[in-house]
Amino acid sequence: MxxxxxxxxxxYPLRRSGSFxxxxxxxxxxxxxxxxxxxxxxxxxxxxxxxxxxxxxxxxxxxxxxxxxxxxxxxxxxxxxxxxxxxxxxxxxxxxxxxxxxxxxxxxxxxxxxxxxxxxxxxxxxxxxSNSRSVAELVIAEIITLSRQVGDRNIEMHQGIWNKVSSECYEIRGKTLGIIGYGHIGTQLSVLAESMGMTVFFYDIIQIMPIGTAKQVGSLQELFERADFVSIHVPETKETKNMIGHEEISKMKKRSYLINASRGTVVQIPALIKGLQSGLLAGAAIDVYPREPHSNGPHFNDELNEWSTDLLNCKNLIMTPHIGGSTExxxxxxxxxxxxxxxxxxxxxxxxxxxxxxxxxxxxxxxxxxxxxxxxxxxxxxxxxxxxxxxxxxxxxxxxxxxxxxxxxxxxxxxxxxxxxxxxxxxxxxxxxxxxxxxxxxxx
Missing domain, CATH: 3.40.50.720 (NAD(P)-binding Rossmann-like Domain)
Structure with missing residues (x-):
């Protein structure tokens, strides 16, 4: 006893006198x-x-x-x-x-x-x-959806508009995927992309042994010059915050695609909007945002982020509510x-x-x-x-x-x-x- x-x-916590x-x-x-x-x-x-x-x-x-x-x-x-x-x-x-x-x-x-x-x-x-595979599969789905403009066709069909087109719709086989951040998700994505006939290059701040036939490049500039699709998979750090802005997007291959399923502060959304509106980018997929609603409902608006309306009006843009890892x-x-x-x-x-x-x-x-x-x-x-x-x-x-x-x-x-x-x-x-x-x- x-x-x-x-x-x-x-x-229970005990407190004592002194500096600690x-x-x-x-x-x-x-x-x-x-x-x-x-x-x-x-x-x-x-x-x-x-x-x-x-x-x-x-x-x-x-x-x-x-x-x-x-x-x-x-x-x-x-x-x-x-x-x-x-x-x-x-x-x-x-x-x-x-x-x-x-x-x-x-x-x-x-x-x-x-x-x-x-x-x-x-x-x-x-x-x-633990959610690496789920995020990688979503990105693969987005690559195909962007390449075929499925998002826009889906919106049009829900509006009763029949718009059967093949202009600027492509297979992903033979295209090049550039991955920024070759960690757990990046490597999973690399394997899936290669199995579908894509060529994979990746950029990471450390030297990493590639999986399959993927190749590491020495700079973001080289990645942008090669990639038809750029997918970002980095943590939020001082180095990655606002990493992709006007300058970086301007260096991307013309009519390429940008996908961000990492952190909302990595991509500067106004720069992305400009890239889509100017036609430099053929499309984009965004799963994360600088500021996100605290609960489900009609909360994604200009009060949350002042550029929300402009982003919503962009063509061939897939927007998802931070669901990259949201699978059972x-x-x-x-x-x-x-x-x-x-x-x-x-x-x-x-x-x-x-x-x-x-x-x-x-x-x-x-x-x-x-x-x-x-x-x-x-x-x-x-x-x-x-x-x-x-x-x-x-x-x-x-x-x-x-x-x-x-x-x-x-x-x-x-x-x-x-x-x-x-x-x-x-x-x-x-x-x-x-x-x-x-x-x-x-x-x-």
């Missing part, structure tokens, strides 16, 4: 029922099943929550799962007193203040490739991938795949008659901390230890064997007293 009371006491905030938590596997998880935005049922099966308390909502409701909810949860509409700003995270980990059930993490989360010892996970298969895989990462971090401390956090992992804690524990220690990345930790653990048998850093944050994982309850309390007390401590957990 005494041990149980001690454990309940230190499950101390968030010290301890967790036993059989206390998984104490872990509260909040899932928002209709996250796939596979995630709910995985996390519920582990014994966690899971509360799931189909929509994003207003900020005031979100703040109230997040105060009591140890884990939150979101998609793209929920904004976890510093204002929200400041109230997350018990939060250990955030799961972004999507590719992007721009909706989370990653630096603020890291400084509070909160790891953030996403799903960087992709959402299921994302649910499995992110939920598994959350479970591993909560239960074992594994941070492999975290986007804002040092990546550390050790093999599973060995089951033995003697009590074995795992120490999970997040701290400010300054000299001397590991020396102090090792001195504190010098009287114990440290079976495994791993440490890494990510900017200002460092993370150490250590397995200690043959300890009793008194040892655990002592280790906890000593580590939590280190002034550079951000968050400490002990699991066993």
């Amino acid at each position: 005494a041990d149980r009371q001690y454990q309940q006491q230190i499950m 905030t101390q968030n010290v938590k301890i967790l036993k596997p059989f206390d998984s029922g104490d872990i509260k998880i909040l899932l928002l935005e209709n996250i796939n049922e596979t995630a709910v099943e995985i996390l519920t099966k582990e014994g966690y308390q899971v509360e799931a909502h189909k929509k994003a929550l207003p900020e005031d409701v979100l703040i109230e909810k997040i105060r009591e949860v140890h884990c939150i799962g979101i998609r793209s509409k929920t904004k976890l700003t510093s204002n929200v995270l400041r109230e997350a007193k018990k939060l250990l980990v955030i799961g972004c059930f999507c590719i992007g993490t721009n909706q989370v203040d990653l630096d603020y989360a890291a400084k509070r010892g909160i790891a953030v996970f996403n799903s960087p490739f 298969e992709a959402q299921r895989m994302i649910g499995i991938e992110v939920a598994t990462a959350l479970y591993k971090f909560i239960s074992y401390g594994s941070s492999i795949g975290a986007v804002n956090f040092p990546e550390v992992d050790l093999r599973a804690i060995q089951v033995a008659e003697e009590k074995n524990i795992r120490i999970l220690f997040v701290h400010h990345n300054v000299p001397g901390v590991l020396k102090e930790i090792n001195q504190l653990l010098s009287d114990h048998n440290v079976e495994k230890q791993h440490s890494d850093s990510h900017g200002e944050i460092a993370y150490m994982m250590a397995d200690v064997s043959s300890v009793d309850d008194h040892d655990i309390r002592e280790i906890y007390t000593n580590i939590s007293s280190i002034k550079e401590n951000i968050l400490t957990r002990i699991v066993y």
